Amino acid sequence: RDSQQAETERLSRWEKWRRTSSKSLKKALSEVKGLSSYLVLWRRDIRSIEGKFGTGIQSYFSFLRFLVLLNFIIFILMFSFVILPTIISTFGLFNSTIAYIPPKNIDDICTIYKPSGNKGLVYFYTYLKDLLSGTGFLEVTSLFYGYYSIDAVWISVMRYNLPLAYLLATFAYLALSFLWIIKRSVEGFKQNLVHDADPFQSYCNKVFAGWDFCITDPNAARLKHRSLQYELQTDLQEEKLKQKIAERRMEEKLRIYSLRIFINIIVIAILSGCFYSIYRVTVFSQESSNVSIRNDTRTDCNANSQVNLLVQYLPSMVITLANFIAPLIFAFLIKFEEYTPAFEIKLTLLRCVFVRLANIGVLLFSLWSQISDCGSDKCKPCGYNYKLYPCWESDVGQEMYKLMIFDFIVILAVALFADFPRKLLVTHCSCKLVQWFGHKEFEISDNVLEIIYGQTICFIGTFFSPLLPAIATIKYFIIFYVKKIVLIHTRKPAARPIRASSSNFFFLVVLLIGLLLAFVPLGVSIAHIPSSKACGPFRNFNTSWEVIPDTILQFPTGLQQFLFGISSEAFAVPFFVI
Secondary structure: OHHHHHHHHHHHHHHHHHHHHHHHHHHHHHHHHHHHHHHOOOHHHHHHHHHHHOHHHHHHHHHHHHHHHHHHHHHHHHHHHHHHHHHHHHOOHHHEEEEOOOOOOOOHHHHOOOOOOOOOOOOHHHHHHHHHHOOHHHHHOOOOHHHOOOOEEEEOOEEEOHHHHHHHHHHHHHHHHHHHHHHHHHHHHHHHHHHHHOHHHHHHHHHHHOOOOOOOOHHHHHHHHHHHHHHHHHHHHHHHHHHHHHOOOHHHHHHHHHHHHHHHHHHHHHHHHHHHHHHHHHHHHHHHHHHHHHOOOOOOHHHHHHHHHHHHOHHHHHHHHHHHHHHHHHHHHHOOOOOOHHHHHHHHHHHHHHHHHHHHHHHHHHHHHHHOOOHHHOOOOOOOOOOOOOOHHHHHHHHHHHHHHHHHHHHHHHHHHHHHHHHHHHHHOOOHHHHHHOOEEOOHHHHHHHHHHHHHHHHHHOOOOOOHHHHHHHHHHHHHHHHHHHHHHHEEOOOOOOOHHHHHHHHHHHHHHHHHHHHHHHHHHHHOOOOOOOOOOOOOOOOHHHHHHHHHOOOOHHHHHHHHHHOOHHHHHHHHHO
């Protein structure tokens, strides 16, 4: 009995200690979580925007913050596994050396690659041109694929397989982006389900449970009050439109549906015109650039450089022009289709997504048609058009780089030379025409498409330009402050408020579409088009994908059979479908 009592006391002491420790740990974690919330990027700025302009516009800036973090993580991934080992081996740090494997069964003509790096005295204009186009001194830096022409890195006695690391890092950033977007999308989907399940319940939640009683600061209370006001205003606006739609007569429905069919025919025609224009301009730009390189002379060098830069940027300019004009037409046409504000934004986004993302696809298709142009035995020795594209991956990287830079320049130019002059005219000019234009609203769909378009370029271009995520991180960081200043000083709150929960979910769905579309050109580049034999880590392989089976063949026989079984179509297709 004494031993049982002692055991009970011992267990009770253990139980008390366990409960006390559990409470202390939970309290510590709660405090750490509370402190970490103050470290969240742009936390105060986004709350201020939410109170002044509503949760719909706040969702745009939260989405922009997510892309900054995503690109920074992708950059850390590529830097750690691709760029850093190359830098270590190049400078011989940690007793490291570079291993080069001589090419086998490859014609010598395929290995000739002479980057257009600047030599001797160079004008400032030439440096500026190279900075904008990715040519010259930038072509031979770690910015582009052609710089990583290393087969392996030896650090003391350890061999680092750079081609394998390059390909696995590419798969890793795509998988990371996919899973992160899916995770955030599921959270938004749950919010949509809760809201759409019962409108009355949604009103009750906002009226009776929407207030945060932890708020003590008067400014924070004012912002929260405005946020709830915008949410209720949005709900009432949507209910009013739903009631109006339910009361439509048959004649009115026929009129609206006929008009929608006609408008969609116009949209298809606009898309077709954009795609054809981009294809023709890309082919012309590539042919003209290659001719100018072959016929390069020192006569009238400055004039030739200006013309060459303009020709190189023709695809980017036409794509940007299409991205600017088409959404304006779609925004004008959508007003005649009489949808609810939330669905109006979704449909406009989908139409503009097809313009922007398909434009990138048409550009890449045009480049591939030139790279794989094998008429008159142009590709016979190497499997691709080696005369015009000795390092075609760097050429594709330069196109993605130009699209990224030009998109950033256009965003800044619109803010400086369109938004602020319009604000000054409306404020200080009493002309009726100017006052009729008035202050512009902050168009959520257009602004979201801008950054999703840039992010899709980053998804595709990171394989060809490993430093592109770093450029995207800096770009979106600057864009946040540019858009914040533009919003506060030149725009007015939307006349038709948009709910944040549906906006967040739909933004992520559109971004997911961009990522899935990025899989197609990357898959074709990695598995189908022969890799360049004159540059890059895969120059000793027929395609970039071949480094995977080549590595697997070095494993034990049992592991080889298991991995080849997993990679077979009988397993892979059902797995990816599930």
